[in-house]
Amino acid sequence: MDLLILILQGIIVAATPLVFAAIGELVVERAGVLNLGVEGMMILGAVSGFAITLESGSILIGIVSAALAGGAAALLFGILTQLLLSNQVATGLALTIFGLGLSALLGQGYSGATVMALEKIHITVLSDIPILGAIIFSYDPLIYLSFGLTGCVAWFLAKTRAGLILRAVGENHDAAHALGYGVVKIRLAALVFGGACAGIGGAYLSIVQTPFWVEDMTSGRGWIALAIVVFSTWHPGRALLGAYLFGGVTVVQLHVQGLGVDIQAQVLSMLPYIVTIIVLVMISRDTLRAKLNAPACLNKSFFASS
Amino acid sequence: MKSIIRNFWSLLTIISTIALIGSANAADPLKVGFVYVGPIGDHGWTYEHDRSRLAIEKAFGSKVKTTYLEKIPEGPDAERAIQQLARTDHDIIFTTSFGFMNPTIKVAKKFPKIKFEHATGFKRAENVSTYSARFYEGRHIIGLIAGKMTKTNTIGYIASFPIPEVVRGINAAYLAAKSVNPAIKFKIVWVNTWFDPGKEADAANALIAQGADILMQHTDSPAAMQVAEKKGIFAFGQASNMKAFGPNAQLTSIINNWAPYCISRVKAVMDGAWKSQDTWDGIGPSMVAISKFSEQIPADVRSMAGKARDAIAAGTLHPFTGPINKQDGSPWLKAEEIAPDGDLAGMNFYVEGVEGALPK
Numbered sequence: 001m002d003l004l005i006l007i008l009q010g011i012i013v014a015a016t017p018l019v020f021a022a023i024g025e026l027v028v029e030r031a032g033v034l035n036l037g038v039e040g041m042m043i044l045g046a047v048s049g050f051a052i053t054l055e056s057g058s059i060l061i062g063i064v065s066a067a068l069a070g071g072a073a074a075l076l077f078g079i080l081t082q083l084l085l086s087n088q089v090a091t092g093l094a095l096t097i098f099g100l101g102l103s104a105l106l107g108q109g110y111s112g113a114t115v116m117a118l119e120k121i122h123i124t125v126l127s128d129i130p131i132l133g134a135i136i137f138s139y140d141p142l143i144y145l146s147f148g149l150t151g152c153v154a155w156f157l158a159k160t161r162a163g164l165i166l167r168a169v170g171e172n173h174d175a176a177h178a179l180g181y182g183v184v185k186i187r188l189a190a191l192v193f194g195g196a197c198a199g200i201g202g203a204y205l206s207i208v209q210t211p212f213w214v215e216d217m218t219s220g221r222g223w224i225a226l227a228i229v230v231f232s233t234w235h236p237g238r239a240l241l242g243a244y245l246f247g248g249v250t251v252v253q254l255h256v257q258g259l260g261v262d263i264q265a266q267v268l269s270m271l272p273y274i275v276t277i278i279v280l281v282m283i284s285r286d287t288l289r290a291k292l293n294a295p296a297c298l299n300k301s302f303f304a305s306s
Numbered sequence: 307m308k309s310i311i312r313n314f315w316s317l318l319t320i321i322s323t324i325a326l327i328g329s330a331n332a333a334d335p336l337k338v339g340f341v342y343v344g345p346i347g348d349h350g351w352t353y354e355h356d357r358s359r360l361a362i363e364k365a366f367g368s369k370v371k372t373t374y375l376e377k378i379p380e381g382p383d384a385e386r387a388i389q390q391l392a393r394t395d396h397d398i399i400f401t402t403s404f405g406f407m408n409p410t411i412k413v414a415k416k417f418p419k420i421k422f423e424h425a426t427g428f429k430r431a432e433n434v435s436t437y438s439a440r441f442y443e444g445r446h447i448i449g450l451i452a453g454k455m456t457k458t459n460t461i462g463y464i465a466s467f468p469i470p471e472v473v474r475g476i477n478a479a480y481l482a483a484k485s486v487n488p489a490i491k492f493k494i495v496w497v498n499t500w501f502d503p504g505k506e507a508d509a510a511n512a513l514i515a516q517g518a519d520i521l522m523q524h525t526d527s528p529a530a531m532q533v534a535e536k537k538g539i540f541a542f543g544q545a546s547n548m549k550a551f552g553p554n555a556q557l558t559s560i561i562n563n564w565a566p567y568c569i570s571r572v573k574a575v576m577d578g579a580w581k582s583q584d585t586w587d588g589i590g591p592s593m594v595a596i597s598k599f600s601e602q603i604p605a606d607v608r609s610m611a612g613k614a615r616d617a618i619a620a621g622t623l624h625p626f627t628g629p630i631n632k633q634d635g636s637p638w639l640k641a642e643e644i645a646p647d648g649d650l651a652g653m654n655f656y657v658e659g660v661e662g663a664l665p666k
Contacts, residue, residue: 006511107347111347112347112349114550210503212528212551214345215345216344217503217527219503221504257495258462259516260493262663
């Protein structure tokens with residue numbers, strides 16, 4: 001039982017960077033923009049979160065600057081794709097490469113340093129409930145933030161007027177424009193939000209999970225976050241689930257190996273990707289497309305001709 | 307903030323230096339090139355190779371000029387990177403990852419006058435030497451310490467890929483630990499990567515959850531060391547000294563000390579004495595170094611480990627001395643028989659007592 005609890009806790013920690021990045025990207029894609037630069041924004045968040053935490057001594061300031069760094073990178077992407085109408089796929093890829101390079105440059109002076117990791121918070125009564133307390137109420141504040149963020153985004157998209165407008169922009173930007181909504185402004189706002197989330201996700205790695213800075217420390221998590229968004233068919237709750245599935249498979253296969261069970265680890269590592277491919281195939285079949293919620297204007301540039 | 311500004315300054319300096327080099331063309335220093343698979347800030351494999359580059363600069367001063375290309379993926383890009391160094395008139399090029407083997411051989415054919423040094427490979431040519439370190443000698447030492455110090459009799463081992471070098475390390479550490487603690491158990495987790503701090507930390511956490519109280523790693527980042535420090539257990543550093551990440555946790559580190567070799571090879575090129583050869587050195591010629599033993603290790607264990615280190619250096623102790631059976635019980639080495647290098651170089655089996663199946 002103890003081992004099971006530890007495994008569950010491990011899964012949630014491993015999945016949290018993915019949750020932040022995926023939820024952010026989900027909002028961006030719901031607004032009709034495909035930003036492939038998640039990896040770049042995450043790594044920029046990781047380096048600035050770590051550096052500022054080290055310099056200021058405050059984790060809170062570190063996390064805020066990680067969000068700002070991710071947001072700034074996303075804004076750059078937004079200016080290029082929304083105002084200058086550059087190709088979103090190419091610009092997103094460039095943002096990833098740019099982010100990896102810039103973070104390596106900025107982080108040069110910081111390799112070898114460590115910061116105090118963010119501590120778990122102990123909630124009186126709740127954390128002391130046997131089993132449940134350990135599984136649900138024994139985390140650092142950022143994990144609770146990721147829970148809250150998912151809930152808020154789900155509520156925002158489904159229940160608020162602003163959320164409806166954002167979805168309208170993603171589904172049919174011409175119609176939204178005709179109704180008088182500022183398509184470009186809304187998309188820029190969504191992008192900055194997505195970038196800030198990715199930045200926090202990266203900072204979770206460099207401040208909480210492994211509190212040090214090394215180049216390339218996100219190791220492709222940004223790409224997994226993109227896959228999770230597709231997997232979730234653009235529903236925040238399912239994105240959370242998808243992140244836990246990806247994180248879960250990683251952590252469980254490590255435990256399975258430690259326990260000496262004879263399954264090839266590579267098979268388990270493959271599973272989430274296989275599911276994603278299946279979902280992708282289903283989405284690309286037109287009849288299902290509507291049902292599966294892909295924003296109709298995803299990856300299409302908007303130009304107000306009149 | 308200060309460091310960020312400082313970094314921009316250093317960038318400017320680099321750019322202006324490049325400009326200067328372009329214009330100046332003085333006494334023709336020997337050009338030494340390095341190709342790295344990872345970033346020099348990885349605090350592991352590439353970090354140590356870069357230290358050997360810096361040692362060359364320090365040893366020869368203005369008589370050499372070094373260049374490096376970092377983060378070169380193993381694959382088609384590697385060939386382009388090596389070729390780029392060859393085209394820009396480098397006299398000797400060090401390619402420092404196993405996966406650079408075929409590209410190195412290919413480029414070497416086209417540039418017969420340039421000397422190539424490939425780390426950890428087995429293909430050589432007229433102008434291609436190979437060099438590697440007997441890391442398993444270091445693994446023997448940490449196995450002895452771990453066997454003596456574990457309370458749960460469970461050692462957690464974070465492994466990267468099932469290649470002979472990694473398998474050899476597991477076997478060496480296990481045999482040593484078993485020799486001082488018959489109840490020892492190794493839990494081995496393959497992470498299928500050399501470098502993914504998050505995943506390495508996950509693996510460390512999984513192993514600790516399953517009862518490991520000492521961690522060994524054959525991956526490149528200090529993530530596992532840091533987890534060990536946080537959880538209050540012990541660990542061994544890999545490739546470079548990781549004490550900064552685990553001041554209490556690190557018992558010792560196996561350090562890849564390439565500098566003496568690289569300096570001697572550059573010297574050989576200068577003297578016109580360079581020949582293609584294969585080098586596989588260990589603790590003796592200090593290609594493998596053992597960092598200072600931690601005060602956490604009891605004095606008697608420290609002296610035992612120190613004696614083993616000295617015996618290996620002197621050549622009187624070999625970590626793979628028979629009788630040793632393979633995992634399936636079939637005999638490998640007879641009593642007193644010392645493992646031939648060929649067997650070690652291609653090791654693809656666990657020794658008897660290691661649990662679990664070796665991934666294919």
